[in-house]
Amino acid sequence: MAEATVAKKLTLKVITPEKIVFETPAREVILPTTDGMVGILADHVPYLAPLKAGELQAKLEAGDKPDKFISLALDFGVAEFNNNQLTILVGSAARAEEIDLDLAEKARERAQALLKEELKDSEEYTHALAMIEREAAKIKVAAKYRRRFKV
Numbered sequence: 048m049a050e051a052t053v054a055k056k057l058t059l060k061v062i063t064p065e066k067i068v069f070e071t072p073a074r075e076v077i078l079p080t081t082d083g084m085v086g087i088l089a090d091h092v093p094y095l096a097p098l099k100a101g102e103l104q105a106k107l108e109a110g111d112k113p114d115k116f117i118s119l120a121l122d123f124g125v126a127e128f129n130n131n132q133l134t135i136l137v138g139s140a141a142r143a144e145e146i147d148l149d150l151a152e153k154a155r156e157r158a159q160a161l162l163k164e165e166l167k168d169s170e171e172y173t174h175a176l177a178m179i180e181r182e183a184a185k186i187k188v189a190a191k192y193r194r195r196f197k198v
Contacts, residue, residue: 055089056108057131061140068140072108076133078126087128094128100180102188118143120188122181143192146185155182
């Protein structure tokens with residue numbers, strides 16, 4: 048009799064300066080790195096990458112139930128994978144249900160308006176671009192959640 052194959056797991060840990068946002072076993076994690084989207088599975092080679100603001104997607108271990116998928120809107124940060132532990136260090140992270148979609152859209156609009164003004168230096172311009180990316184990530188994650196669950 049053939050044994051059922053058990054998918055290996057990794058531990059996903061998302062940390063902001065304020066708290067540990069998320070810590071759970073996962074089967075697969077897809078990260079928004081500065082080089083593009085990167086998938087991490089258990090037993091991946093050690094990995095270190097800068098993250099851009101975007102959506103983290105994870106397939107979580109759900110025991111005998113179908114796997115559960117989650118999305119988090121991430122700020123800029125860094126990801127480190129070693130010994131089946133994926134640690135994400137970011138300025139902020141939000142689950143879809145925690146995001147105020149209207150607030151995120153207004154913040155993105157404010158940042159876009161800033162770009163239309165003559166910014167005094169490249170730091171202000173960079174800050175406005177980063178704000179647009181952060182809010183766009185939140186909007187993407189929140190909108191996906193609302194479509195899925197019709198909130």
